[in-house]
Amino acid sequence: MSALVSAxxxxxxxxxxxxxxxxxxxxxxxxxxxxxxxxxxVEAFRQGAAIYLTSIRQHESLAxxxxxxxxxxxxVPLNLVFGVMAAWAITRFDFRxxxxxxxxxxxxxxxxxxxxxxxxxLLFGAQGWFGPWLDAHGVRIIFAVPGLVLATIFITLPFVxxxxxxxxxxxxxxxxxxxxxxxxxxxxxxxxxxxxxxxxALLYGVLLCNARAMGEFGAxxxxxxxxxxxxxxxxxxxxxxxxxxxxxxAFAVASLLALLALMTMALKTLLEWRYxxxxxxxxxxxx
Amino acid sequence: xxxELSHLSRxxxxxxxxxxxxxxxxxxxFIALLGPSGSGKTTLLRILAGLDYPDxxxxxxxxxxxxxxxxxxxxxxxxxQHYALFRHLTVTENIAFGLRVRPWRSRPxxxxxxxxxxxxxxxxxxxxxxxxxxxxxxxGQCQRVALARALAVEPDLLLLDEPFGALDAQVRVTLRRxxxxxxxxxxxxxxxxxxxxxxxxxxxxRIVVMNNGRIEQVGSPEIIYQQPATPFVCEFxxxxxxxxxxxxxxxxxxxxxxxxxxxxxxxHAQAVAYVRPEHLSLAVPASQPVPASQPxxxxxxxxxxxxxxxxxxxxxxxxxxQTLEADVASEDLARLDLQPGSLxxxxxxxxxxxxxxxxxxxxxxxxxxxxxxxxxKEPGRLRSCR
Numbered sequence: 194m195s196a197l198v199s200a201x202x203x204x205x206x207x208x209x210x211x212x213x214x215x216x217x218x219x220x221x222x223x224x225x226x227x228x229x230x231x232x233x234x235v236e237a238f239r240q241g242a243a244i245y246l247t248s249i250r251q252h253e254s255l256a257x258x259x260x261x262x263x264x265x266x267x268x269v270p271l272n273l274v275f276g277v278m279a280a281w282a283i284t285r286f287d288f289r290x291x292x293x294x295x296x297x298x299x300x301x302x303x304x305x306x307x308x309x310x311x312x313x314x315l316l317f318g319a320q321g322w323f324g325p326w327l328d329a330h331g332v333r334i335i336f337a338v339p340g341l342v343l344a345t346i347f348i349t350l351p352f353v354x355x356x357x358x359x360x361x362x363x364x365x366x367x368x369x370x371x372x373x374x375x376x377x378x379x380x381x382x383x384x385x386x387x388x389x390x391x392x393x394a395l396l397y398g399v400l401l402c403n404a405r406a407m408g409e410f411g412a413x414x415x416x417x418x419x420x421x422x423x424x425x426x427x428x429x430x431x432x433x434x435x436x437x438x439x440x441x442x443a444f445a446v447a448s449l450l451a452l453l454a455l456m457t458m459a460l461k462t463l464l465e466w467r468y469x470x471x472x473x474x475x476x477x478x479x480x
Numbered sequence: 481x482x483x484e485l486s487h488l489s490r491x492x493x494x495x496x497x498x499x500x501x502x503x504x505x506x507x508x509x510f511i512a513l514l515g516p517s518g519s520g521k522t523t524l525l526r527i528l529a530g531l532d533y534p535d536x537x538x539x540x541x542x543x544x545x546x547x548x549x550x551x552x553x554x555x556x557x558x559x560x561q562h563y564a565l566f567r568h569l570t571v572t573e574n575i576a577f578g579l580r581v582r583p584w585r586s587r588p589x590x591x592x593x594x595x596x597x598x599x600x601x602x603x604x605x606x607x608x609x610x611x612x613x614x615x616x617x618x619x620g621q622c623q624r625v626a627l628a629r630a631l632a633v634e635p636d637l638l639l640l641d642e643p644f645g646a647l648d649a650q651v652r653v654t655l656r657r658x659x660x661x662x663x664x665x666x667x668x669x670x671x672x673x674x675x676x677x678x679x680x681x682x683x684x685x686r687i688v689v690m691n692n693g694r695i696e697q698v699g700s701p702e703i704i705y706q707q708p709a710t711p712f713v714c715e716f717x718x719x720x721x722x723x724x725x726x727x728x729x730x731x732x733x734x735x736x737x738x739x740x741x742x743x744x745x746x747x748h749a750q751a752v753a754y755v756r757p758e759h760l761s762l763a764v765p766a767s768q769p770v771p772a773s774q775p776x777x778x779x780x781x782x783x784x785x786x787x788x789x790x791x792x793x794x795x796x797x798x799x800x801x802q803t804l805e806a807d808v809a810s811e812d813l814a815r816l817d818l819q820p821g822s823l824x825x826x827x828x829x830x831x832x833x834x835x836x837x838x839x840x841x842x843x844x845x846x847x848x849x850x851x852x853x854x855x856x857k858e859p860g861r862l863r864s865c866r
Binding site: 367368370371372373374375376377378381385386389390 | 529530531551552553554556557558560562564565566567568577578581582629630633
């Protein structure tokens with residue numbers, strides 16, 4: 194009896210602490226995440242749906258949307274292939290410099306995106322190492338679409354690999370070895386055993402990779418040159434319109450980006466909820 | 481199918497997994513590779529499966545170079561300790577995997593695959609479970625699916641890596657017997673890795689005892705148990721009391737007990753004797769006076785561990801301050817009126833003796849002396865309890 198009575202205040206204070214912490218977390222989130230997000234949509238529609246639609250239907254907006262999709266459509270598949278290959282190499286083989294490769298994959302997370310953009314300018318720009326040679330052969334990389342793609346690939350490189358490595362490490366290679374002994378060729382082993390085992394983690398990694406590819410600003414901003422309708426992706430378009438005091442237009446494009454982020458988040462949550470145990474516990478860090 | 485392994489060596493960066501291993505496997509043989517972890521037995525199995533390659537040495541199958549054959553074409557069935565079933569495929573799809581990945585020319589027709597899977601499911605006693613996924617099966621069922629999957633490709637050689645290691649004791653024993661019956665029926669050349677000596681002794685035609693990347697002894701279970709060739713085999717297989725003997729003139733002794741003779745002609749000052757717990761004779765002085773002339777130790781009974789039909793006795797011999805283990809039949813406990821604390825006379829009936837090198841102090845495995853009490857000329861032996 195006495196144990197029951199004395200347990201009560203403890204339970205009560207525990208509940209109090211829990212409630213306070215939850216309230217604090219929700220309040221913080223509301224202030225720093227939900228409020229800005231809501232502002233985007235409020236500002237976008239402030240002057241009415243008609244203005245919103247015209248802003249989006251403008252030639253420059255459509256060009257920015259097209260360019261963003263194009264860059265993602267090139268960068269994401271390339272990083273998917275690279276990510277699978279890198280994860281395979283790291284988890285299935287022992288070689289010199291394995292730890293170094295793992296560290297390099299993480300490099301884009303630790304380097305400021307502006308710096309990585311600058312590196313490409315130094316390499317391929319007019320005054321850069323390969324600039325004159327490329328210029329002589331009529332190839333434009335900086336201030337053109339290839340530069341945007343290169344910078345985006347660099348920034349989004351870790352997402353797929355970081356998602357796969359812990360999962361493939363924990364799954365081990367026994368199933369693949371069993372497939373080989375049973376007579377499967379390398380491709381058969383990959384498509385019939387490896388891929389089905391990593392499919393949800395792979396999808397998850399691609400989703401994160403895609404969200405970042407479409408939303409990247411820093412690195413892309415350095416190599417883009419901000420040529421309206423030619424080398425501006427959606428994040429750059431938002432900034433330019435904002436700087437030109439076209440708030441309705443800026444927020445309209447921003448609302449599309451935000452919508453994209455919300456869709457990604459919804460899909461990601463769905464995947465986590467449905468296939469949580471097959472997705473690596475440690476989602477990649479990032480900015 | 482005849483397998484000939486000669487001088488296989490395999491080094492990993494920090495240790496040598498196999499050192500000059502040679503072994504011949506006859507067609508239809510059931511062989512156990514037995515040894516502690518790190519003894520190289522799994523490495524040997526992986527080399528045969530084509531998942532690893534030796535640094536030197538060769539493997540011949542019926543005279544042809546087995547190592548040159550690609551993993552896919554070796555016609556080997558491999559069963560892993562943790563089953564390694566394809567978790568995204570059903571039991572049926574798992575078993576059919578090896579048939580479905582064949583090039584289309586040699587791939588059996590759909591109906592034939594289905595029929596073969598059905599037959600295998602029946603053979604491994606899993607009829608009706610073909611639609612389940614591995615996660616819905618028990619450990620024993622998983623292992624039988626793994627076996628069916630390996631048998632589906634009709635291998636010439638079956639390799640099992642600790643096949644019962646992950647199962648609980650009862651399932652293990654049932655599955656073990658079942659595997660033995662299956663082997664008798666199929667006559668498939670089989671190598672299985674285990675660290676469980678009971679499993680090896682019960683199942684195998686021949687046991688290969690491995691330690692530190694080397695083969696210590698190859699032989700039938702009886703030979704391995706009764707005539708261990710090296711000190712390692714003595715200690716690893718079954719239980720054994722280890723006694724240090726000193727040469728005293730032309731015989732070896734440990735306190736009051738002496739071994740008649742010296743097969744090494746005075747070359748060694750010390751020897752080590754291994755005595756199985758069931759090879760210790762006991763006598764109770766109170767009920768049966770033993771002539772003091774007969775060589776035996778006086779020991780105090782410390783503990784009795786009753787393990788079903790057998791009782792393990794812990795005996796302390798004060799003369800050389802060592803605790804010996806002796807096994808007697810449980811029914812003899814009462815008959816001899818054995819109680820903790822009582823004094824007994826103890827003497828080995830048989831022993832395997834190795835001389836100790838005078839310089840290094842290591843046992844010399846090549847100079848084994850298998851001694852049995854019948855060699856003793858004097859009359860009046862200690863009464864045996866068994």
